[in-house]
Every structure is written in C-alpha cells, then in structure tokens.
Amino acid sequence: MTAEERLAVLVGEVRHDPAALPRVSARAARVVGRGPGLDGRRIEDVARSRLLVAACETAGPDVAADVVAGQYAVGDADERRAVLMALPDLEELGLGDGAVPVVLDALRTNDTRLVAVAMGPYAAAHLPADAWRHGVLKCLFTGVPLASVAALDARRDAELDRMVRAFAEEREAAGRDVPEDALRLLASADH
Amino acid sequence: MRIFDPHIHMTSRTTDDYEAMHAAGVRAVVEPAFWLGQPRTSVGSFVDYFDALLGWERFRAAQFGIAHHATIALNPKEANDPRLLEVLDLLPRYLEKDGVVAVGEVGFDSMTDAEEKVMVRQLELAGEHDLPVMVHTPHRDKVAGTRRTLEIVRQVGLPPERVLVDHLNEKTVDLVDDAGCWAGFSVYPDTKMDEDRMVAILDRRGLDRALVNSAADWGRSDPLKTYRTGRAMLEGGYTDDDVDHVLWRNPVAFYGQSGRLLLDDVVDDAGDFAGNTLQRGEPLAPGGSQGVPTAGSEG
Numbered sequence: 001m002t003a004e005e006r007l008a009v010l011v012g013e014v015r016h017d018p019a020a021l022p023r024v025s026a027r028a029a030r031v032v033g034r035g036p037g038l039d040g041r042r043i044e045d046v047a048r049s050r051l052l053v054a055a056c057e058t059a060g061p062d063v064a065a066d067v068v069a070g071q072y073a074v075g076d077a078d079e080r081r082a083v084l085m086a087l088p089d090l091e092e093l094g095l096g097d098g099a100v101p102v103v104l105d106a107l108r109t110n111d112t113r114l115v116a117v118a119m120g121p122y123a124a125a126h127l128p129a130d131a132w133r134h135g136v137l138k139c140l141f142t143g144v145p146l147a148s149v150a151a152l153d154a155r156r157d158a159e160l161d162r163m164v165r166a167f168a169e170e171r172e173a174a175g176r177d178v179p180e181d182a183l184r185l186l187a188s189a190d191h
Numbered sequence: 192m193r194i195f196d197p198h199i200h201m202t203s204r205t206t207d208d209y210e211a212m213h214a215a216g217v218r219a220v221v222e223p224a225f226w227l228g229q230p231r232t233s234v235g236s237f238v239d240y241f242d243a244l245l246g247w248e249r250f251r252a253a254q255f256g257i258a259h260h261a262t263i264a265l266n267p268k269e270a271n272d273p274r275l276l277e278v279l280d281l282l283p284r285y286l287e288k289d290g291v292v293a294v295g296e297v298g299f300d301s302m303t304d305a306e307e308k309v310m311v312r313q314l315e316l317a318g319e320h321d322l323p324v325m326v327h328t329p330h331r332d333k334v335a336g337t338r339r340t341l342e343i344v345r346q347v348g349l350p351p352e353r354v355l356v357d358h359l360n361e362k363t364v365d366l367v368d369d370a371g372c373w374a375g376f377s378v379y380p381d382t383k384m385d386e387d388r389m390v391a392i393l394d395r396r397g398l399d400r401a402l403v404n405s406a407a408d409w410g411r412s413d414p415l416k417t418y419r420t421g422r423a424m425l426e427g428g429y430t431d432d433d434v435d436h437v438l439w440r441n442p443v444a445f446y447g448q449s450g451r452l453l454l455d456d457v458v459d460d461a462g463d464f465a466g467n468t469l470q471r472g473e474p475l476a477p478g479g480s481q482g483v484p485t486a487g488s489e490g
Contacts, residue, residue, distance in 0.1 A: 004475060022284060023287055026284075026287035030450065032475070033475075043475055074284060076245040077245065080246075109246075
C-alpha cells in the first residue's frame with residue numbers, strides 16, 4: 001500500500017467513529033510515514049491534519065471547535081502542530097473564532113515547532129490585534145522566520161512597527177545582533 | 192563514543208547537562224516517568240507531567256542534538272496513593288504516542304498490595320499496547336523485591352526479552368539473567384552501582400542484554416556516568432566496539448522492540464534501527480484526499 005492508501009484506511013476509521021481520532025492520530029506517523037514531504041510539510045503533519053478535517057466533517061459543523069479543542073488537548077506536540085495546520089481547512093466548516101484559544105495556547109509555549117505554525121492563515125484571520133502583534137514579536141524572539149507569519153504585510157500596523165523597533169533598539173543597546181527579519185520589516189516600514 | 196542513556200530524568204536537569212552530554216557522545220535518551228521527590232496529589236499533575244515528557248522535554252533535548260524518548264507509567268511510590276489510581280485510566284492514551292518506547296517505571300517500592308496491583312495492571316497494558324516494560328527494583332529489600340517482580344512478570348506472561356529490570360547490583364543480576372530479562376544498571380556517584388563494579392559485572396556475565404544508565408535526576412547523580420563507564424570499559428581492556436555494544440546497540444535493541452525509536456535526526460550512518468524508520472519521503476496531498484502535489488506547490 002502507498003502512504004496515501006494507508007492514510008485512507010485511517011481516515012475511514014475516523015469517519016466511522018470521530019471519537020477514535022485521538023487514538024488514530026497518535027499512531028498516524030507510524031502507519032502512514034514520517035519525514036519531509038514534497039511540499040515542505042512533514043508527511044505526519046499532513047496525515048494528522050487530514051484526519052482532523054475528516055473527524056470535523058463527520059461530527060458536524062456545530063461541534064468542529066470542540067473536536068479541535070479536544071484533539072489539541074490530548075495530542076502531543078507533533079499532533080498539536082497538525083491541529084494548528086488544519087485550521088485554515090476547517091474555515092469552511094464554520095469554525096469561526098472557535099479555535100482562537102488553541103492558537104493562543106500554542107503562542108504561550110516556547111516550542112518553536114508550535115509557534116511557527118500558530119501564526120498561519122487562521123491566526124491572520126481571527127486573532128485579535130494585540131495577540132497577533134505579540135505573536136509576531138514572539139517569532140522574532142524565538143528565531144521563527146517571519147515567513148511563517150501569514151498575511152504579515154496585510155495585518156502589520158504602526159503599533160507592530162513600534163514594537164519591533166523597540167525590540168531592535170533593545171538588542172542594539174545590549175550589543176546583540178538584531179534578527180535579519182526584524183531589520184527587513186523596519187526597512188520596509190520607513191518607506 | 193556514541194551513547195544512548197536508557198534511563199535519565201532530564202526534566203530535573205539543566206541545559207548545561209545537555210551540552211555536556213552531547214559533548215561526551217550522548218545522542219539519545221529514554222526518560223522514564225517517575226516520582227518527582229514531592230508527592231503529587233492529583234491526576235491533573237500527571238497529565239501535565241506526561242505532556243511535558245512528550246512535548247517540552249523532547250523539544251529541549253532536540254535543541255542539543257539529542258533524541259528524547261519516554262516511558263510512561265504510574266510509579267511504584269505513588270501507586271500507594273488512592274487519589275492517583277485514576278492515572279491508570281490515562282495510560283492507554285499516552286501509550287499510543289510516538290516516542291513512548293515502553294511502559295515504566297513500574298515495580299515495587301515498599302512491596303505493598305497496592306503496588307502489586309498497579310504493577311500487574313501496567314504489565315497487562317504493556318501487552319495490550321505492544322510495548323516493552325521497564326521495571327524498577329526497590330532500594331530496600333532489593334533481592335526479595337526483584338524475586339517477586341520476576342514471579343509477577345512470569346505470571347502475567349510477558350516475554351522476558353521485552354522486560355528490562357533496572358537498578359541491579361551484584362546480588363540481583365543473576366536472578367534477572369536467569370529469567371531471560373534485560374539487566375539494567377544505574378551507575379551513581381556513590382550508591383546503586385559504580386563504574387568499576389559495572390565493568391566487573393560485565394567481565395563475569397558478558398555484554399549481552401545489559402543496559403548501563405546514569406538514572407540522573409534531582410538527587411546526587413551524574414548524567415555523564417554512561418560515558419565514564421565507557422571509559423572504564425576501555426581501561427579494562429574492552430574495545431570501542433564492545434563499548435558501542437553496551438552503550439548504544441543494546442539500548443537500541445531493547446527499546447527498538449517498541450518500533451517507536453526516533454533516531455533519524457541524530458544518527459548519520461544508515462544503520463538499521465529495528466524497523467523504527469518508516470517510508471520517509473513518500474508524498475501525501477496536503478489539503479484534499481486525492482492528488483499528489485508537485486515539488487514547490489502551495490501547502
């Protein structure tokens with residue numbers, strides 16, 4: 001069986017019983033595969049994201065936010081990353097702001113695997129401005145490339161520029177390097 | 192020297208330790224769930240502890256080039272607190288996770304009925320989740336505790352090669368060898384076992400089915416005891432390959448029985464790790480259920 005076929009079997013299990021999602025997600029990497037995929041995402045992330053989408057589709061739009069919160073709560077860090085990655089795909093199920101608490105939880109960690117994914121398109125669309133700005137700043141602090149921040153140009157504002165400038169000045173005062181991403185952002189703010 | 196420490200409590204250690212371990216050759220560890228010194232009072236604190244073992248600690252180790260795995264269980268001491276028995280209900284969820292390579296530490300502390308009941312249930316869980324078991328032997332009344340532990344393992348019916356009995360010494364190693372289980376040795380600054388005694392035991396019984404660990408935690412302990420034991424082996428006339436046998440290949444062989452070792456990021460050579468690496472690089476369509484993305488397509 002190919003990886004795609006092995007994943008299809010797992011998706012079938014979840015569609016049959018959405019409550020099986022935690023168990024199926026836990027072993028997804030061992031069954032489907034692990035490691036870099038063709039599109040820059042890891043195979044296990046893609047597999048687990050699709051399992052979550054399948055569970056939400058089966059459980060129904062009213063409870064999509066509960067399924068997301070439940071799976072995030074019982075998942076390990078890899079599984080949580082997959083939950084965060086799946087959020088844009090759940091928009092059409094009417095997720096709305098329902099997964100904001102999960103994104104905020106990920107941004108409270110210092111785990112860069114989670115922080116990077118948390119600032120994706122769902123965060124761009126749903127995070128309140130203050131939380132979103134602090135998310136960008138957290139990326140700079142923890143070394144997550146700003147390329148991970150979806151819609152950076154569209155959502156940035158004068159307040160974010162001020163915060164990044166203050167961050168850069170603090171680093172300079174300490175004689176420390178300022179991340180390239182921060183300098184680039186500030187350079188474009190000056191125009 | 193490449194080193195796999197099969198028993199070390201990294202949540203109790205600093206980043207300096209991680210740096211020193213990597214410099215000494217440590218590339219992989221197993222962190223068994225255990226007692227934290229301060230007894231816990233609720234199931235919730237076990238949830239956070241288990242999550243930390245599989246989340247933050249694995250991330251922290253990776254920052255220093257060390258692959259981190261865990262064993263999960265309700266430890267013998269806290270098995271005596273009735274408020275914590277519901278931890279057993281959490282275990283099936285955790286025992287399915289990647290990087291959980293055994294049930295453990297289980298075993299005896301004071302050899303109470305409660306401890307025995309919890310141990311038996313967890314040995315059964317190991318069978319149900321197809322995992323090896325890591326058994327702690329008691330510090331007090333160790334010979335009797337080891338003997339009773341081996342009886343229970345036999346009664347539950349677990350294959351002995353899937354059971355590691357840890358913290359052994361000169362008085363208990365033969366019992367474990369005779370039972371066909373793996374023998375674990377915790378090399379400490381001044382208590383359980385030391386480097387020279389360890390080499391003497393290896394001289395006598397050979398290198399197979401022996402795991403040497405530092406069991407470093409929040410007590411007086413040394414995360415480089417695995418390395419120091421390797422040095423003592425070399426000084427005692429063993430070869431580099433013998434040291435690799437004990438400090439790397441043995442733990443890989445024991446914990447590899449789980450099929451869940453995650454060593455790809457820390458091992459350069461294309462060795463066979465007991466089938467723990469699966470189908471790297473096979474494509475999956477990121478969004479929908481069909482189709483294979485071409486390289487560079489949008490995720």
